[in-house]
Each structure stands twice: as C-alpha cells, then as structure tokens.
Amino acid sequence: MERREFVRVVGGAGAGLSLAVMLEGCRPEHAPAGAEGAFVPDAWIRIAPDGIVTVMVDRAEMGQGVSTSLPMLVAEELDADWSKVRYEFAPANEAYYNPMMKIQATGGSTAIRAAWKPLREAGAKARALLIAAAARGWGVEAAACGTEPGIVVHRASGRRAEYGTLVAQAGKETLPATVVLKDPARFALIGKPIPRLDLHSKVTGRARYGTDVQVENVLVAVVARCPVFGGKMESMDPTAALKVPGVKQVIVISSGVAVVADGFWAAKQGRDRLAVRWNEGSAAAWDDAATDREFDRALAAEGRVARTTGDPTAGGTGTVEATYEVPFLAHATMEPMNCTADVRNDGVTIWVPTQFQSGPSFMAGGGARGVAASVAGVGLDKTTVRTTHLGGGFGRRSELDMVREAVETSKAVRRPVRLMWTREDDMQHDFYRPAARHHATASLDSSGRPLTWRHRVACQSILAKFMPGFLPEWATHLAGPLRGGIDPSAVEGVADLPYAVPNVEVRYHQTKTPVPVGYWRSVGHTHTAFAVESFIDELAAAAKQDPLGYRRSLLAGSPRLLGVLDLAAEKAGWGAPLAAGRFRGVAVHESFASYVAEVAEIEIVDRAIKVRRVVAAIDCGTVINPDTVKAQVEGAIVYGLSAALMGKISIAAGRARQSNFHDYPVLRMADMPVVEVYIVPSNADPTGVGEPGTPPIAPAVANAVFAATGQRLRTLPLSLPA
Numbered sequence: 001m002e003r004r005e006f007v008r009v010v011g012g013a014g015a016g017l018s019l020a021v022m023l024e025g026c027r028p029e030h031a032p033a034g035a036e037g038a039f040v041p042d043a044w045i046r047i048a049p050d051g052i053v054t055v056m057v058d059r060a061e062m063g064q065g066v067s068t069s070l071p072m073l074v075a076e077e078l079d080a081d082w083s084k085v086r087y088e089f090a091p092a093n094e095a096y097y098n099p100m101m102k103i104q105a106t107g108g109s110t111a112i113r114a115a116w117k118p119l120r121e122a123g124a125k126a127r128a129l130l131i132a133a134a135a136r137g138w139g140v141e142a143a144a145c146g147t148e149p150g151i152v153v154h155r156a157s158g159r160r161a162e163y164g165t166l167v168a169q170a171g172k173e174t175l176p177a178t179v180v181l182k183d184p185a186r187f188a189l190i191g192k193p194i195p196r197l198d199l200h201s202k203v204t205g206r207a208r209y210g211t212d213v214q215v216e217n218v219l220v221a222v223v224a225r226c227p228v229f230g231g232k233m234e235s236m237d238p239t240a241a242l243k244v245p246g247v248k249q250v251i252v253i254s255s256g257v258a259v260v261a262d263g264f265w266a267a268k269q270g271r272d273r274l275a276v277r278w279n280e281g282s283a284a285a286w287d288d289a290a291t292d293r294e295f296d297r298a299l300a301a302e303g304r305v306a307r308t309t310g311d312p313t314a315g316g317t318g319t320v321e322a323t324y325e326v327p328f329l330a331h332a333t334m335e336p337m338n339c340t341a342d343v344r345n346d347g348v349t350i351w352v353p354t355q356f357q358s359g360p361s362f363m364a365g366g367g368a369r370g371v372a373a374s375v376a377g378v379g380l381d382k383t384t385v386r387t388t389h390l391g392g393g394f395g396r397r398s399e400l401d402m403v404r405e406a407v408e409t410s411k412a413v414r415r416p417v418r419l420m421w422t423r424e425d426d427m428q429h430d431f432y433r434p435a436a437r438h439h440a441t442a443s444l445d446s447s448g449r450p451l452t453w454r455h456r457v458a459c460q461s462i463l464a465k466f467m468p469g470f471l472p473e474w475a476t477h478l479a480g481p482l483r484g485g486i487d488p489s490a491v492e493g494v495a496d497l498p499y500a501v502p503n504v505e506v507r508y509h510q511t512k513t514p515v516p517v518g519y520w521r522s523v524g525h526t527h528t529a530f531a532v533e534s535f536i537d538e539l540a541a542a543a544k545q546d547p548l549g550y551r552r553s554l555l556a557g558s559p560r561l562l563g564v565l566d567l568a569a570e571k572a573g574w575g576a577p578l579a580a581g582r583f584r585g586v587a588v589h590e591s592f593a594s595y596v597a598e599v600a601e602i603e604i605v606d607r608a609i610k611v612r613r614v615v616a617a618i619d620c621g622t623v624i625n626p627d628t629v630k631a632q633v634e635g636a637i638v639y640g641l642s643a644a645l646m647g648k649i650s651i652a653a654g655r656a657r658q659s660n661f662h663d664y665p666v667l668r669m670a671d672m673p674v675v676e677v678y679i680v681p682s683n684a685d686p687t688g689v690g691e692p693g694t695p696p697i698a699p700a701v702a703n704a705v706f707a708a709t710g711q712r713l714r715t716l717p718l719s720l721p722a
Contacts (some may be wrong), residue, residue, distance in 0.1 A: 278293025335391020448543025592688025
C-alpha cells in the first residue's frame with residue numbers, strides 16, 4: 001500500500017469498492033502523506049463486482065485464528081455473506097499500526113482487543129454505503145432499506161440487490177461520519193463457532209509459510225554464528241566450503257558468515273566445512289552458576305519499589321517465606337527462523353513470518369520494514385514487507401535478526417536469498433524467556449489470612465533491549481513504560497496482586513547476564529503466576545485451610561477472578577473423591593485483561609509427574625469465535641506444561657547447552673492430558689486469549705504435587721527428587 005489519503009473510495013464499472021476506515025487510537029502524526037491532520041486507517045475492505053469481500057488482516061496469523069476472527073468482526077456489521085469472505089495479509093505501513101501498541105505488530109494478546117470497535121465500524125460504514133447506493137438506484141430513502149447477508153433489501157417493495165452489483169455506485173456515495181453498531185443480541189456471526197478461513201489451505205498444504213517462499217533466481221543461505229553469546233568472527237577460511245557442489249559464495253555479515261548455495265543442503269554442508277576462528281569475548285566464562293550469583297547480587301541490593309500498600313512491616317502471628325526459581329526458556333517454534341530478501345537498486349522486498357512489521361525507528365530499528373530499509377540503503381517507500389503465515393510465534397518472531405541477515409546477504413550477492421535457520425540455530429541463538437528468582441515473605445493474622453506480603457523479583461529487563469535509550473538502571477523519573485526504572489514485564493502479575501492483603505510491597509531487582517532475552521508467550525506472567533499461585537497455596541497450607549476456599553475468601557473484590565475459579569472448580573469436581581492415586585491442584589491468574597483458572601489432576605508414577613486432566617475456565621469478555629478461544633487455551637496449556645515439566649535452557653561456557661528436541665523436549669502425545677475448556681459468558685469487550693492460558697498451569701501442577709506428596713516444588717521445571 002502506497003502512502004495516500006486515509007479515505008479513498010474507488011468507483012467505476014468493474015473496479016469494486018475499496019474502503020479505508022478511520023480508527024480510534026491512531027494519531028495524526030502517523031497519517032500517510034496527503035492526509036493532513038487525519039487519523040491513520042488500519043483496516044481495509046474490498047468488495048468486488050462478484051460480491052467477494054476481502055478483509056485486509058493487519059495482524060500476523062501464527063495459528064491463533066486472526067485470519068478468521070478479524071474478518072468476522074467486519075462481516076458481522078457489513079452483514080456479509082460469509083461464504084464470500086476472504087482475507088489478505090496487510091503490507092507494512094504506518095496505516096496498520098496497532099492502536100494499543102503504536103506499532104504494526106502482533107503480541108500482548110491485543111489483536112482482537114485493538115480491532116473490536118474499529119473493524120466493526122469499518123463493516124458498518126461499508127454497509128451504509130451499499131445501502132445508500134441501492135436506495136439511490138431505486139429512488140427511495142436509505143432508511144427504508146436494510147440488508148440480508150450479502151444483499152440490500154427494500155423493505156416495502158421487496159426489491160433486492162447483491163452487494164457486488166452496487167460497488168460502482170457505492171464508490172460515489174459519501175462515507176458516513178458515524179454509524180450505529182449492532183446490538184449484540186442480533187449478532188449472527190460473533191459468538192458462533194465459525195470454521196476458520198485458513199483451514200482448507202493448511203490441510204491441503206497450500207498455505208504459504210516463510211519456508212515455502214519461491215522467488216525466481218533465489219539462492220539459499222545458512223549462517224555460521226559464534227556459539228558464545230555476543231562473540232564475533234575473528235577470521236575465516238572459505239576454501240573447504242567453496243568446494244561443496246552448489247555453494248556459490250561465502251559472505252561475512254554482521255552476525256557471522258553466510259554460506260550461499262543453490263539449495264539448503266549444499267549451504268548447510270558448506271557451513272559445516274567452514275574454518276572460522278571466533279573471538280568469544282567475556283561471555284565465554286558465563287554459566288548457570290554465574291546466573292545464580294547474579295541473582296544473589298541483585299537480591300542483596302535494595303531494588304526498586306513496584307508497589308507499596310499499607311505498612312509492609314506490620315507483624316503477624318505467623319510467617320511464611322519461600323523462594324521460587326525459573327530457568328531461561330527457548331521459544332521452540334515449529335518453523336525455524338527464516339526470511340527471503342530481494343535487494344535491488346530501486347528497493348527491497350522481503351517475505352518473512354514476522355510479528356513486527358513496522359514501527360518508529362527507535363523501536364528495534366522500525367520493525368521488519370525499518371531494518372530492511374536501513375540495511376538495503378533505501379527509503380521506507382521503497383521497502384515492501386510481505387508477511388507469510390507463521391509456523392509459531394510466541395514472541396520470538398518479534399525479533400528481527402533473520403531480517404537483517406537475509407537483507408545483508410541478498411545485498412552482498414545481488415540476488416534474492418532465502419535465509420534458513422536449522423533447529424540447532426534456533427535453539428542456541430534465541431532470545432530466551434528470562435530466568436527469574438522470586439523471594440516472598442508473608443505474615444498471617446490470627447485467622448490465617450495474610451496480613452503482609454513482601455515480594456522481590458530478580459530478572460533481566462526485556463524492554464531495555466528495545467529501548468536502549470531508556471534503561472531501567474537510571475530511568476527512575478519516567479512516567480511512561482519504564483516508570484520508576486521498572487520494566488513492567490518483569491513484575492506484571494505480582495505488582496497487581498489481586499488478593500485482599502492490606503499490606504503489600506513488591507520490589508524489582510534488575511539482573512544482567514550476557515544471555516539475550518525476549519518476549520516469550522505470556523512474558524512476565526509465566527514466572528510471576530508460578531510464584532504467586534504457589535505462595536498463596538503455601539499460605540493456605542500454613543493456615544490449614546482448603547486452597548480453593550482460601551483463595552475464594554481473598555478474592556471477594558475480584559468478581560471475575562472468583563467467577564473463573566468457581567467455574568473451573570465446579571467442572572473439575574473439586575471436593576469430590578478422586579480415583580486412587582489422583583490429586584488436584586488449582587491456580588487462578590489475570591493476564592492480558594483476561595481471567596483464567598485451571599485445575600490440574602495428576603498422578604505420581606515412579607517419581608515422575610503425570611498430568612492426566614486439566615480443567616480450565618476463561619473469562620475473556622465477548623467471544624468472537626468460541627472454537628478459536630478453546631483451541632488457544634488448549635495450546636497455551638500444552639505450551640505451559642512443556643515448560644513446567646521439561647523446559648530449561650542451561651548455560652555453559654557462554655552458550656546454550658541444548659540444541660534440539662532430544663535435549664529440549666516438549667510435550668508429546670503420550671503425555672497429553674485430557675483438557676476441558678469452559679468459557680464464562682460475558683457482554684464485556686473482548687480481552688486477550690492467545691497467552692492467558694499459559695501462566696496458571698505450572699502452579700496448578702506444582703500445587704497438585706504438594707497435595708500428592710507433601711513436597712513443595714519451588715523450581716521449574718518440576719521434578720521430584722529420586
């Protein structure tokens with residue numbers, strides 16, 4: 001999409017109707033050229049003369065279903081014939097900035113939240129134009145007309161016109177300033193289990209992922225990178241690599257050495273034969289013990305106050321104290337990192353499975369578009385980003401290392417290049433979920449309720465990497481995302497502790513390691529939920545109270561958390577007898593404005609933890625597609641169980657020890673529990689779905705292990721001593 005005025009209605013025979021929509025949250029400074037003072041549209045509708053409605057999907061489709069849910073929002077208000085609805089991925093452009101994030105990106109479970117009102121308004125405005133066009137042709141008032149799916153109807157005469165026949169005239173009508181959206185009671189699509197639009201293409205193998213991109217004259221590149229974090233190439237000898245049949249060139253790039261060949265296997269064989277000497281740098285001495293020492297150092301410091309309520313030093317009749325630890329984690333996406341780049345004198349085009357298409361230059365170089373333009377040495381208006389389907393994202397594809405490598409290599413060889421990572425590359429050169437250590441102390445009153453809760457969190461800052469000019473180390477005066485010098489992603493889920501505790505203090509202790517970190521599904525909630533929900537279970541045990549009842553007594557002021565907790569407990573049969581050898585644990589957590597409770601039912605078999613059943617309840621406001629919601633919660637539980645039971649990246653000699661699924665295992669079919677997902681009915685605006693199902697599962701399982709054995713496991717991954 002070129003820069004243009006924000007509203008453009010194109011009419012004419014055979015041309016179709018193209019509608020750009022003004023969206024809330026977009027600011028004039030982001031307006032395309034020629035749209036002085038206007039808001040930026042981030043949703044487009046195209047209606048063709050054959051009646052096909054195409055919705056531009058401006059979020060990455062990585063399995064979560066946005067290529068169906070976003071068109072559903074438009075189609076609901078447009079009153080479209082769903083059988084004629086299609087989608088296309090939007091290009092990279094300021095017009096598609098996520099109004100909640102101020103960048104064009106997919107993350108934070110914001111896709112539906114950000115689109116809920118704007119896309120419905122888009123559909124409603126397009127419907128109004130079509131009605132106006134039909135009314136003009138019939139010589140009647142628009143108010144006398146209505147719609148059925150894909151058709152405008154004149155109520156009095158019964159005259160009917162399909163949308164496709166109206167596009168020429170609709171392009172000449174005036175766009176309404178405002179529209180009245182449907183009463184939810186009249187929804188025909190929203191809330192229904194609509195089959196996914198991308199289902200057939202994925203089942204038949206026609207959906208195009210990054211690794212499927214085919215460009216004329218393309219070469220394949222595989223990169224040799226220093227195995228030590230932050231290391232650099234010192235020297236290399238390409239002789240042996242160039243002798244491999246099919247290898248064309250060996251290129252030094254910023255991250256290492258790219259071997260370019262006419263196919264992947266030749267490129268990989270060439271890389272394996274490279275003679276490279278690395279300057280490993282100071283990180284070569286880092287290991288797990290060094291990480292432990294860094295936790296000790298950070299927690300010995302004063303830290304920064306993320307929350308204080310009442311008097312955290314107040315005394316009580318009993319004290320409970322615990323320390324929880326979680327390791328670095330890899331993303332382990334099914335599709336390894338990749339990017340295809342074609343750098344030419346007049347511009348650059350990239351095909352990439354990315355979560356971060358575009359943004360302001362100070363944010364990680366401006367996203368995929370900004371990085372590609374900068375490396376290629378061309379303007380943003382000469383840079384095209386074609387987003388493909390993503391074979392898993394989980395936050396890893398918000399990084400741009402693969403884009404930089406592909407563009408650097410294509411620029412050097414003067415041909416299109418498809419850059420491919422191996423699984424080992426992916427595992428050992430990730431941006432990992434930060435390792436974290438939590439220390440919690442609470443005092444209880446005479447009834448066993450917590451009187452004080454003091455909580456300290458030690459981990460690296462993720463946000464500091466993206467905003468290097470605003471490091472939490474000194475930014476104590478800021479009022480924005482690093483308020484008080486605290487990375488909110490490090491303390492989310494504990495700084496907003498929902499339990500009714502009168503005296504609370506939460507402190508953040510920033511750690512520094514050479515291990516690169518990044519956003520991982522559910523981000524800080526993955527470790528804060530484990531600590532908080534394990535600790536509240538410990539408080540219940542100290543008070544000699546049922547862990548479900550104890551939580552309920554402290555959540556009276558949080559009705560939506562209480563609602564999911566009660567629903568999950570009811571469906572799990574909490575309090576009813578279990579089969580011999582089965583035990584239950586519970587956890588409840590709010591993240592991404594959604595509320596999730598999970599009850600895990602486990603067995604201990606030869607000291608191994610076997611999760612047999614998980615019952616989940618979610619309150620995510622208005623549900624667009626219940627099938628998608630259930631699938632996302634199920635997937636989040638699988639992802640979280642893999643981390644809870646097996647996930648760990650160990651560091652030795654400055655590098656990740658794990659390299660593939662043989663030593664970084666994920667949940668297999670044989671280990672998959674029965675999962676039941678229940679959705680709380682709600683008329684509230686939609687909230688996040690892709691991530692909130694992950695945080696509660698690890699503490700739910702840990703709490704079940706305590707119920708089974710009396711042993712409190714405070715370190716992930718969970719493992720009983722032999």
